[in-house]
Amino acid sequence: MAYSEERHSYLDAPYGLKSWLLTKDHKRIAMLYLISITIFFALGGFFAAGIRAELLTPKGDLLTPDLYNKFFSMHGVIMVFFFLVPSIPATLGNFFMPIMIGTKDLAFPRVNLISWYLYVIGGLIGVSVLAMGGIDTGWTFYTPYSTIGSTTNVTFAIVGVFVAGFSSILTGFNFIVTVHRMRAPGMTWFRLPLFVWANYATSLVMILGTPVVAITLVMVAAERSLHLGIFDPKLGGDPVLFQHLFWFYSHPAVYIMILPGMGVMSELVAAMSRKQIFGYSFVAASSLAIAVLGFLVWGHHLFLSSQSIYAGMVFSIITMLVAVPSAVKTFNWAATMYKGSISWESPTYWIIGFMGLFLVGGLTGLFLASMGLDIHMHDTYFVVAHFHYIMVGGAIMAYMGGLHFWWPKMTGKLYNETLAKISAILVFIGFNLTFGPQFIVGYLGMPRRYHTYPDEFQFWNIASTLGAGVLGAGYMLAFIYLVYSIFKGEQASSNPWGAKGLEWTTTSPPPTFNFDKDPIVDEPAYNYNPGGKGVHVGH
Amino acid sequence: MSIPFFPPSASTVSTEMDLLYFFIVAVCAFFIVLVVALVVFFAIKYKRKHPDEVGADIHGSLALELLWTAIPFVLSMVMFGWGATLFFKLSRPPADSMEIVVVGKQWMWKIQHPEGVREINELHVPIGVNIRISLGSEDVIHDFFMPAFRVKIDAVPGKITTLWFQATQAGTYHIFCSQYCGTKHSGMVGQVIAMEPQDYAAWLSGGRANGTPVEMGRKLFTDHQCSTCHKEDKSGRGPSLVGVAGNPVQLADGRTVVADDNYLRESIVNSQAKVVQGFQPIMPTFQGQISEENLMQLIAYIKSLKPATGEKK
Numbered sequence: 001m002a003y004s005e006e007r008h009s010y011l012d013a014p015y016g017l018k019s020w021l022l023t024k025d026h027k028r029i030a031m032l033y034l035i036s037i038t039i040f041f042a043l044g045g046f047f048a049a050g051i052r053a054e055l056l057t058p059k060g061d062l063l064t065p066d067l068y069n070k071f072f073s074m075h076g077v078i079m080v081f082f083f084l085v086p087s088i089p090a091t092l093g094n095f096f097m098p099i100m101i102g103t104k105d106l107a108f109p110r111v112n113l114i115s116w117y118l119y120v121i122g123g124l125i126g127v128s129v130l131a132m133g134g135i136d137t138g139w140t141f142y143t144p145y146s147t148i149g150s151t152t153n154v155t156f157a158i159v160g161v162f163v164a165g166f167s168s169i170l171t172g173f174n175f176i177v178t179v180h181r182m183r184a185p186g187m188t189w190f191r192l193p194l195f196v197w198a199n200y201a202t203s204l205v206m207i208l209g210t211p212v213v214a215i216t217l218v219m220v221a222a223e224r225s226l227h228l229g230i231f232d233p234k235l236g237g238d239p240v241l242f243q244h245l246f247w248f249y250s251h252p253a254v255y256i257m258i259l260p261g262m263g264v265m266s267e268l269v270a271a272m273s274r275k276q277i278f279g280y281s282f283v284a285a286s287s288l289a290i291a292v293l294g295f296l297v298w299g300h301h302l303f304l305s306s307q308s309i310y311a312g313m314v315f316s317i318i319t320m321l322v323a324v325p326s327a328v329k330t331f332n333w334a335a336t337m338y339k340g341s342i343s344w345e346s347p348t349y350w351i352i353g354f355m356g357l358f359l360v361g362g363l364t365g366l367f368l369a370s371m372g373l374d375i376h377m378h379d380t381y382f383v384v385a386h387f388h389y390i391m392v393g394g395a396i397m398a399y400m401g402g403l404h405f406w407w408p409k410m411t412g413k414l415y416n417e418t419l420a421k422i423s424a425i426l427v428f429i430g431f432n433l434t435f436g437p438q439f440i441v442g443y444l445g446m447p448r449r450y451h452t453y454p455d456e457f458q459f460w461n462i463a464s465t466l467g468a469g470v471l472g473a474g475y476m477l478a479f480i481y482l483v484y485s486i487f488k489g490e491q492a493s494s495n496p497w498g499a500k501g502l503e504w505t506t507t508s509p510p511p512t513f514n515f516d517k518d519p520i521v522d523e524p525a526y527n528y529n530p531g532g533k534g535v536h537v538g539h
Numbered sequence: 540m541s542i543p544f545f546p547p548s549a550s551t552v553s554t555e556m557d558l559l560y561f562f563i564v565a566v567c568a569f570f571i572v573l574v575v576a577l578v579v580f581f582a583i584k585y586k587r588k589h590p591d592e593v594g595a596d597i598h599g600s601l602a603l604e605l606l607w608t609a610i611p612f613v614l615s616m617v618m619f620g621w622g623a624t625l626f627f628k629l630s631r632p633p634a635d636s637m638e639i640v641v642v643g644k645q646w647m648w649k650i651q652h653p654e655g656v657r658e659i660n661e662l663h664v665p666i667g668v669n670i671r672i673s674l675g676s677e678d679v680i681h682d683f684f685m686p687a688f689r690v691k692i693d694a695v696p697g698k699i700t701t702l703w704f705q706a707t708q709a710g711t712y713h714i715f716c717s718q719y720c721g722t723k724h725s726g727m728v729g730q731v732i733a734m735e736p737q738d739y740a741a742w743l744s745g746g747r748a749n750g751t752p753v754e755m756g757r758k759l760f761t762d763h764q765c766s767t768c769h770k771e772d773k774s775g776r777g778p779s780l781v782g783v784a785g786n787p788v789q790l791a792d793g794r795t796v797v798a799d800d801n802y803l804r805e806s807i808v809n810s811q812a813k814v815v816q817g818f819q820p821i822m823p824t825f826q827g828q829i830s831e832e833n834l835m836q837l838i839a840y841i842k843s844l845k846p847a848t849g850e851k852k
Binding site: 060065066069136138142144145148149150232233234236238239240273274275276278279280281282303304305306309312313316317320321323324327328330331332333334335337338339340341342343344348352355356359360363364366367369370371372373374375376378379380440443444445447448449450451452453454456458459460498528529530531532 | 540555556570574579585586590591593603608611615616619624626628629630645680682692693697717726809826827
């Protein structure tokens, strides 16, 4: 590797901590996010380990009840607000969206840097709550427990989430403007890679939903400190109002987590099959459909909260409708592989893992959307299993797949393929062993957030805790070989997978302004075999 | 160590609930197996055999898109319809239900039977009888969950919620609080004991009762001086409460509302919210002055005030 080529990359020019902390390069900001969300993921994982260890036995023998409640609350707050929401958009989205549409950076590079600082400040405030003893409200902050019941530092945690929320809003706004205004010549809307579509849809949800939860949490803080009667019935408020406001954001937030994951999947399936994505426009439109429908389903969290039955029916039917675009995506991914040329390199392992887990996660949502069945299943471990299949099995599996797929481009280094495959298999097995049994124990009636439980649920809890160990080992392994590759990995070529897309036309890692020559786009996305004249066509 | 897969099935709805569960399990299992089998099959069949090989030039199929839009749509609507029907059934307690009052507070369930017998964290019920639980909360949100009967409902402070069931199998089953409520959330558990009707009668007669909810409500009605204005003969400064419960009430702002439990509750704690036509808003607020249990007893008393036979409403 010649010196001049090395200086060429965004990683090398210029050096120094200051150049990183004051960078306006979307790629460097993406790497800053990558490092910070990894720290939060590890912290959230630590609390998960504590929860699983406690639940090994029916009695509360490891943590006190209050400490256990703080563990699951901090696990939820950290994982949702400081890991999952920013995960794919702020790292892979930040890094690749501008490159994929053929531009030098996001529309507002300084705003992008501010977003990262807001995220870090919010995160630090959130974590400083730990030093003050943590919070015990759950990540859902349900009133009136969060306003009159809890004696922990709820207000401070809310400030953290509030500040980090602005990071999301600014990122969403930046992405939307970038997609509208910064596309390279020839990059029409229907030539956009599906990852860009997915991030665009996610950004809409971020800017429309996040302000609502921010204001809602401010109201909780106001009731706690100023005794304004908003949610507490003793002050003339309505506790169920909080649930409406909270889920108006927090249900769409699930789509903030999974939509970018679906985008990653579309890229990976096409690239690893070297084939045009099946039904491009249907996959793109289904992202928007999910984003829009996602705003109209919040009441399915309130079937049993004294919400009107008729309102419940509307929410139930719209929730069922979300299954349709999700199914459309899944079938299109499967169909993309038909007559593809399928590589058995490590990203494919993550793809297959994602498909299996996301299917289970999505389909188990139908049980809970069906109002009658929700009477029995609401607030049980079935719900816990369901949303972990979506958020961990779906979103994190896609995130890991995307990270493996784009790692050579981001760092310019290749990781160990064998270890990557082992990691994907460990995560898949560990995940199913952790959360599969929770479906069963949920139908048996074990409620969520239980510190102690009746003896007959123990078998499934032991299985779940063992699975968590395997899952943790899988993630740990990936962390080790990925970090190792940065220092000792083989140099990656500009297109190690032989994939289509503008990000593979530039060097690995890319130069500061992404391309040496501004790209002009003259073909649709995933144009692997134009006109069916490929030299070697798989079949 | 036991390895259970299903909770005991001990109420008239538990079989239907399980059937709906199995139906959705079957549909989901079919699609999971189908898609995973296809993906694995394609991955093996179309494995890359040459480094510069590319996939076939296929862009999509409108027919397939329509097919896999229509099938999930129809199936999900069946799940919606069946689920909504079951929910409706479980939201409408039959008229002949026996009413048991349950109040949740951190971290216990306080229960009172119509005959006045009280219990804590234990609920004795006869089998073969429709039981309606009127549920309130003294502090934060709780949730009264009996997995063996497949029923639960939130206990929301400031409201009265209801659920109903009919036990079919005698036995002892779990009661769980399933809405997180603080430190001892997982300790807010109890037992529901379903008994043969004669055993229940024997149990009841052995219980200590210092007044039925109606009797206690009548005493509260006098103690709080409600009776000075709400006279039965309609001569008071407030409306007579005879025959009010369950019937429409004409309000001063022109609306008509049905006097259900929640209307009665609101009219006690915050009387200005809905003022009855023809009366002045002079009733003081009782917000925070009457416990949730006592409110339930007052409501039980008001509901017992029926017009004398022959008298027209």
